[in-house]
Amino acid sequence: MQDDNQARAIEPGYLTQDVTKVPGWHGLVAWDLLFNNLTTGLFLFAAVGELARPGLLGPVARLAYPVALVLLLTDLVMLVADLGDPLRFHHMLRVFKPSSPMSLGTWSLTIYSLPLTLIVAIEAAQFIGWLPSESQALEWMRWSAVVFCLLPAFGSLAYKGVLFSTSSQPGWKDARWLGGWMASSALTLGCAELLAISILTGHPRAAAALRTVAAVLVVLNLIPTGLVFLELRPTLSRIYRDQQVYLALAFILVGGTLVPVVLLLAGDGAPWRLGAVLLIVLGGFAVRLLLLKIPHASHESRTGARALESVRRAVPG
Amino acid sequence: MGIRELELTDLPQTSDPPVGLLASIVNRLTWPFRYGHVEPRPSTGFYTDTTVCIGCKSCEVACKQWNQLAADGLEWTGNSYDNTAELSATSWRHVKFIEQFAANGQSAGHDTTATHELTIDQLVNGGGAGRWLMMSDVCKHCISAPCQHACPTGAIIYNEFANVYIQRDICNGCSYCIAACPFGVITRSDFDGHSHKCTLCYDRQKDGLVPACAKACPTASIQFGPIDELRERARNRVKELHARGVTGAYLYGEEPTESYSALHSFYLLVDRPAVYGLPDAPFNPWLHMLADYGRTIASALATIAVILSLLFLQRL
Incomplete structure (x- = not known):
């Protein structure tokens, strides 16, 4: 084996470089992360809510499915646009590779889109009078589609975090709870979206129930957030100054958790609760953007340090 | 391979039969399979x-x-x-x-x-x-x-x-x-x-x-x-x-x-x-992929359990 006793001066060498290359995933992927979690979180929350408490959440869930479909289509546009060769998106579907989270995710999203479209099509046809609104057969078909859609929606939700943690990138590779955080966060976002829909469409009973659930979920989401933060801490400490890390943490705790919870529980009236929903979504986006930036920031910090070292060597003192 | 212009196979050859729009689309969609x-x-x-x-x-x-x-x-x-x-x-x-x-x-x-x-x-x-x-x-x-x-x-x-x-x-x-x-x-x-x-x-x-x-x-x-x-x-x-x-x-x-x-x-x-x-x-990051999926599923199921509990507990 190598002789470890021989510490050698390297100028500048490769010792301080990140070995891995940063994938060209930028802002578009942060939006993709958000829209993926918005659509899957909303659908799962609405479907589970409708199946568990149809009387309370059924009417709101029916309104949520079209929104979930729009969010899904937006997400798919982001996914396709981010490819190096968008016209080859369909190549994703030439193989099914469970070993690849991206393959699993693409198939899950594709399958998820089909029953979701069916649900929305049935609802739309009933709304405009093309189909009878009281048909048992149609209701059974819609209900079946909702149940069938649960698994691919769950797959679409689960793959995203694992995709990032199953990589060799600085930070991401250490984040064992990234998928867990994303799942919890997506359901929290879904709850917040459903709350907004129930407020905007005039369903006060549903809004009252969802307000409490949202407040509890926002607080509970701190557990996986904390776990991910602990795993990312060494990488973050290397990239950023302590003050920057604590500032970001404070924003997450105050802006994304404390203020929304106070607004949800203490705020009286729709504007306060909608403000809370907005903060939850914005906070979710900010965290996703920060997570996505870690390899980029790591690479930049290494490059900056090397440049500084070169200057220091060139200009002694 | 980085220079597409030099790859003759990508260019239409004079001996190629004429390809219509539909055939071209079908070929593009089925080629990878x-x-x-x-x-x-x-x-x-x-x-x-x-x-x-x-x-x-x-x-x-x-x-x-x-x-x-x-x-x-x-x-x-x-x-x-x-x-x-x-x-x-x-x-x-x-x-x-x-x-x-x-x-x-x-x-x-x-x-x-x-x-x-x-x-x-x-x-x-x-x-x-x-x-x-x-x-x-x-x-x-x-x-x-x-x-x-x-x-x-x-x-x-x-x-x-x-x-x-x-x-x-x-x-x-x-x-x-x-x-x-x-x-x-x-x-x-x-x-x-x-x-x-x-x-x-x-x-x-x-x-x-x-x-x-x-x-x-x-x-x-x-x-x-x-x-x-x-x-x-x-x-x-x-x-x-x-x-x-x-x-x-x-x-x-x-x-x-x-x-x-x-x-x-x-x-x-x-x-x-x-x-x-x-x-x-x-x-090899794939060594912990299954465990990562496990944590994700556990987290999602736990959150859903909390949601269901709260929905059933509330008498609205």
Whole structure:
């Protein structure tokens, strides 16, 4: 084996470089992360809510499915646009590779889109009078589609975090709870979206129930957030100054958790609760953007340090 | 392959029958599904003996010439003689230069008399003041390659020589292979949007030829052949170096570790891997994928359980 006793001066060498290359995933992927979690979180929350408490959440869930479909289509546009060769998106579907989270995710999203479209099509046809609104057969078909859609929606939700943690990138590779955080966060976002829909469409009973659930979920989401933060801490400490890390943490705790919870529980009236929903979504986006930036920031910090070292060597003192 | 204009197969030939719009669309949609199976052949790879590399970069040039890779431009990196900087979509070989000489007022570690200014005598008498390390870097063609696991399109395959190969007509530039590779090998081209890396001269191998870089290497630092034969040769070389007093010589990637498979392109090194820009202990991220899924599912189910509890507890 190598002789470890021989510490050698390297100028500048490769010792301080990140070995891995940063994938060209930028802002578009942060939006993709958000829209993926918005659509899957909303659908799962609405479907589970409708199946568990149809009387309370059924009417709101029916309104949520079209929104979930729009969010899904937006997400798919982001996914396709981010490819190096968008016209080859369909190549994703030439193989099914469970070993690849991206393959699993693409198939899950594709399958998820089909029953979701069916649900929305049935609802739309009933709304405009093309189909009878009281048909048992149609209701059974819609209900079946909702149940069938649960698994691919769950797959679409689960793959995203694992995709990032199953990589060799600085930070991401250490984040064992990234998928867990994303799942919890997506359901929290879904709850917040459903709350907004129930407020905007005039369903006060549903809004009252969802307000409490949202407040509890926002607080509970701190557990996986904390776990991910602990795993990312060494990488973050290397990239950023302590003050920057604590500032970001404070924003997450105050802006994304404390203020929304106070607004949800203490705020009286729709504007306060909608403000809370907005903060939850914005906070979710900010965290996703920060997570996505870690390899980029790591690479930049290494490059900056090397440049500084070169200057220091060139200009002694 | 980075220069599309030079690939005649991509251009319509006069002998091609006329293709209508519908046929063109059908062909485009079904083309990726029409792939066959090839019979495996003996595994091949590279063994790179860094102790005899002289940094001539002929491997880089031969690689670029054979594979018709575009020039990268010329940038002064300030890092010794290395102006290639890194492996990229258009540089599938990269010769690294490591200068291990003492900086002013510092110790080089193995010889405290070293200074920046070397005399001819010092160089002729074995240096004494320090040493150069040079290494021709390339795709490691891992036996269990994270990039291959990652690829959602099946573009990255093991070919019949057990080399990791990107099918350029399948890749859609998702970049997951780039995120997965622990060696920082694969790069997405700005030109065509697809991922590129060393093919281990698949086309030459099919015709019974040695890869261009190995053919061009004037010191046999890059050796190509059946992988078992290369391993045997490398082990003998390490023994020989140890016998000659180079006790730091060792093989990197020749055998699997607990966290990573063996490499079909392995190296003889004389310093820590990190010094050469290689990970000291490469880790295959797929080793914890199932556990990550487990945590994700557990987290989601726990959250759903909380949601259901709260919904049922509320009497509204």
